[in-house]
Amino acid sequence: MSGKKRKKREKKEQFSSEICDECIPAKCCMYFSIEIDEPENDGDYDDLLWIIAHRDTEIYVNEDRWYLLVRSPCRFYDPIKRCLIYTRRPRICRSHTTDECEFDDDYGFDLHFHTYEELERYIRTNKE
Numbered sequence: 118m119s120g121k122k123r124k125k126r127e128k129k130e131q132f133s134s135e136i137c138d139e140c141i142p143a144k145c146c147m148y149f150s151i152e153i154d155e156p157e158n159d160g161d162y163d164d165l166l167w168i169i170a171h172r173d174t175e176i177y178v179n180e181d182r183w184y185l186l187v188r189s190p191c192r193f194y195d196p197i198k199r200c201l202i203y204t205r206r207p208r209i210c211r212s213h214t215t216d217e218c219e220f221d222d223d224y225g226f227d228l229h230f231h232t233y234e235e236l237e238r239y240i241r242t243n244k245e
């Protein structure tokens with residue numbers, strides 16, 4: 118790695134650590150999300166309503182892909198020590214950076230349904 122690159126990386130890591138220090142509990146460790154099939158018919162939308170009827174679930178759309186988001190803290194998060202398995206944390210955690218993270222609560226999704234009612238309204242509006 119060139120000196121210039123190293124300097125850039127050090128700067129980024131320092132910045133990351135500074136904003137992460139203010140982020141307690143770490144927002145990125147408080148949920149997980151997985152891609153789901155894009156709904157294509159009434160039945161599919163009805164299934165999404167069933168999903169979001171469950172507590173602590175949300176659905177969002179980003180770049181035409183649909184995702185289920187579950188607000189469930191990682192069991193390895195500790196507010197003092199942070200990640201209890203840091204050196205062997207999963208690759209999704211390793212690749213997460215502060216570049217576009219959740220720190221300012223701006224997830225930047227194209228659509229984001231936090232509740233059953235929001236999704237129900239969207240379905241009704243898009244049917245008309």
Ligand code: SF4
Pocket residue numbers: 133136137140143144145146213214215218219220
């Ligand atoms: S959400 Fe962003 S600022 Fe907060 S701990 Fe995760 S990477 Fe750091």
Ligand code: SF4
Pocket residue numbers: 145146191192193194195199200201202203206207210
């Ligand atoms: S494994 Fe560590 S970095 Fe990953 S979500 Fe859990 S506490 Fe956060």
